[in-house]
Structure formats: C-alpha cells, structure tokens
Amino acid sequence: MEQLKLFIELARLKKPIGYMLLFWPCAWGLTLGYDFEINKTAYFYYLFLFLIGAILMRSAGCIVNDIVDRKFDKKVSRTKNRPLASGKVTVELAFVYSLILCFLALIILLQFNKLTIFLALASMPLAFTYPLMKRFTYWPQLFLGITFNYGLILGWTATKNEFDIILIVFYLGAVFWTIGYDTIYGFQDIKDDEIIGVKSTSIKFKKNPKKLIFFCYFFFILSVIYTGIIIKFNSLYYIGILIAICHLKLYQLNNFNSKSPENCLKIFKSNNFLGFIIFMSLVIGKF
Numbered sequence: 001m002e003q004l005k006l007f008i009e010l011a012r013l014k015k016p017i018g019y020m021l022l023f024w025p026c027a028w029g030l031t032l033g034y035d036f037e038i039n040k041t042a043y044f045y046y047l048f049l050f051l052i053g054a055i056l057m058r059s060a061g062c063i064v065n066d067i068v069d070r071k072f073d074k075k076v077s078r079t080k081n082r083p084l085a086s087g088k089v090t091v092e093l094a095f096v097y098s099l100i101l102c103f104l105a106l107i108i109l110l111q112f113n114k115l116t117i118f119l120a121l122a123s124m125p126l127a128f129t130y131p132l133m134k135r136f137t138y139w140p141q142l143f144l145g146i147t148f149n150y151g152l153i154l155g156w157t158a159t160k161n162e163f164d165i166i167l168i169v170f171y172l173g174a175v176f177w178t179i180g181y182d183t184i185y186g187f188q189d190i191k192d193d194e195i196i197g198v199k200s201t202s203i204k205f206k207k208n209p210k211k212l213i214f215f216c217y218f219f220f221i222l223s224v225i226y227t228g229i230i231i232k233f234n235s236l237y238y239i240g241i242l243i244a245i246c247h248l249k250l251y252q253l254n255n256f257n258s259k260s261p262e263n264c265l266k267i268f269k270s271n272n273f274l275g276f277i278i279f280m281s282l283v284i285g286k287f
Contacts, residue, residue: 006083006088006089007089007097009082009083010062010063010066010082010083010084010089010094010097011059011060011062011063011097011101012058012059012062013055013059016272017268017269017271017272018058018062019054019055019058019059020054020272020275021148021178021181021271021272021275022054022057022058022148022151023050023051023054023055023151023275024272024275024276024278024279025148025149025150025151025152025155025171025174025275026050026051026053026054026151026152026154026155027047027050027155027275027279028152028155028170028174028275028278028279028282029151029152029153029154029155029156029157029158029167029170029171030043030046030047030050030155030156030158030159031043031155031279031282031283031286032152032155032156032166032167032170032227032231032282033155033156033157033158033159033160033167034046034159035159036286036287046112046155046158046159049108049111049112050151050154050155050158052108053105053108053109053151054151056101056102056104056105056108057101057102057105057127059101060097060098060101060102060105061127061128061130063094063095063097063098063101064098064128064131065130065131066082066083066084066085066094067084067091067094067095067098068131068132069131070082070084070085070091072196072198073085075192075195075196076189076192076193076196077192078188078189078192078261079189109121112154112158113157113158113161115157115161115162116154116157116158116161119150119153119154119157120150120154123147123150126143126146126147126150127147129143130143130144130147134193134198134199134200135198135199136199137199138199138200138201138203138204139201139204140199140200140201141178141179141182141183141186141200141201142175142179142201144178144179144182145174145175145176145177145178145179145182146175148178149171149174149175149177149178152167152170152171152174153167153171166226166227166230166231169223169226169227170223170224170227172219172223173219173220173221173222173223173224174220174223176215176216176217176219176220176223177216177217177220177271177274179201179212179216180212180213180216180217180220181268181271182201182268183200183201183202183205183209183212183213183216184202184209184213184252184256184264184267184268185202185264185265185268186200186201186202186203187202187206187209187258187261187264188261188264188265189261190202190203190206190258202258206258209256209258210253210256213252213253213256214253217248217249217252217253221241221244221245221248224241224244224278224281225238225241228241228285231285233282233285233286234284234285234287236281236284236285237281237282237284237285239281240277240278240280240281240284240285241278241281243277243281244274244277244278244281247270247273247274247277248274251267251270252267252270252271255267
C-alpha cells in the first residue's frame with residue numbers, strides 16, 4: 001500500500017488538472033473534425049480513449065520530469081518532498097513505472113488510424129525532452145505548449161485522417177493559451193528557480209507578466225473566433241467564446257497576483273474550466 005501511495009504521488013494522479021489540460025485539446029480536435037451526422041456513438045468512444053490516453057501519458061511525463069529534475073526538486077520548497085527528490089522511490093523503479101504507462105498508452109493509441117498512430121509516435125521526443133528545456137531557454141513554456149496541445153492534432157486526424165489549415169490555426173492558438181497559463185503557474189517557484197538557475201517565461205517577464213499573458217490569451221481567442229467563422233458555427237458558439245473571454249480577462253488577468261503562490265495556483269487551475277467552455281462551445285456550435 002505504501003508503494004501504491006508513492007506511485008499515485010509520483011504520477012500526480014491526485015492532481016487531475018494536469019491530465020485535464022492535456023485532454024481538452026484532444027477533445028477540441030476530435031469535436032472540431034467529427035461528423036456527428038454519421039455516427040454519434042463512436043465520438044464518445046474516441047473521447048474516452050483520449051481521456052485514458054491523457055491520464056497515462058501525463059503520468060508517464062510527470063515521472064520522466066521528476067527523474068530529470070530530481071536534483072533541482074530537492075532545492076525547491078514545493079517539490080523537495082516528491083518521491084524521487086526525497087529518495088522514497090528509486091530512479092530505476094520510476095523508469096519501470098514510466099515504461100509500463102507508455103506501453104498501456106500504446107495499446108490505447110493502436111485503436112486509432114495509421115496517420116494518428118504515426119503522428120503520436122513522432123511526438124514522443126517532444127514529450128520527453130521538454131523537462132530539459134528550462135536549462136537552456138527562457139521559453140520552456142513554448143515547448144510545453146507544442147507538446148501539451150499536440151492532442152488537438154491527433155483528435156482531428158483520428159476522425160478526418162488528413163490535415164487542414166484551420167487545424168493549424170487552432171493548434172497555434174492553443175499553444176499560446178498554454179504559454180499564458182504556464183507562465184502563471186511558474187510564478188509559484190520563481191524565487192527558487194532564480195537561485196538554482198532554471199529559466200522560464202515567468203522569470204523573463206517577471207517585471208510585467210500581464211502583458212505577455214494578455215497577448216497569449218488574445219491570440220488564442222482570435223484563433224477560436226477564426227475557427228468559428230471558417231467552419232460557420234452557429235451563434236451559440238460565440239456566446240461560449242464570450243464566456244471564455246470574460247473568464248480570461250475578468251477573472252484570470254484581473255485577479256492575477258504574481259507575488260502570491262496560492263493565487264497563481266488557483267488561477268492556473270481555473271484553466272480547466274476554460275477548457276470545458278471551449279469544448280462545449282465547439283459541441284453546441286456544430287448543431
């Protein structure tokens with residue numbers, strides 16, 4: 001039971017915000033490309049597969065991240081008690097856990113078409129090299145955005161089996177969304193990160209982070225509006241987008257306090273609600 005508790009902690013299974021932020025782009029891409037007039041049942045089956053896949057891959061990613069960052073985590077107050085940083089779990093055992101999770105994720109992946117399988121496998125280097133980026137660049141959030149929103153492409157190809165310009169626009173917008181919310185998240189550890197030499201957009205833009213976050217969210221909203229216009233969604237879609245705009249501006253930006261770790265975590269977690277709003281807007285907009 002003790003090992004099970006340590007595995008749950010290592011894989012962050014008690015913190016669903018991580019895998020939900022990975023899942024929402026998958027759900028967006030699937031909904032965007034799916035033809036509900038042909039088969040509604042298969043949509044929910046694919047949605048379930050993407051949810052399980054997101055949980056498995058996020059868990060594996062967390063373990064790999066902790067393996068790579070275990071020496072840094074020891075020096076950060078928020079992460080020093082993590083299983084690997086504290087020595088409660090060995091690197092070897094953690095590596096075995098990550099392999100098992102990746103194998104289970106592969107079983108899920110094989111349920112999709114060949115293009116989706118190929119694209120997902122091609123993204124693996126991105127997923128597992130992201131933790132290294134904060135050592136070399138102030139833009140690790142950009143690499144996180146590229147990786148975390150890759151599911152949007154997979155969701156689309158799972159049903160369309162092809163690419164489209166609208167997919168690329170939506171994907172790029174989602175990347176900016178991730179840069180915005182992860183910059184907010186990064187302010188929790190900014191003091192420790194500066195001491196140990198880790199880089200982030202939170203550090204680069206620490207004097208005026210709201211400008212960067214506003215720009216990122218603005219580009220994201222432009223991309224979802226453009227998507228609605230091109231695909232010719234109904235008016236209910238834009239009501240959902242208006243709610244998303246209000247949430248990003250009136251709640252997140254207006255209440256963001258970079259000096260308060262508790263505030264940063266709370267606002268970061270609220271992006272789960274944002275993901276749900278965009279998802280529901282896409283669903284309603286297609287009917």
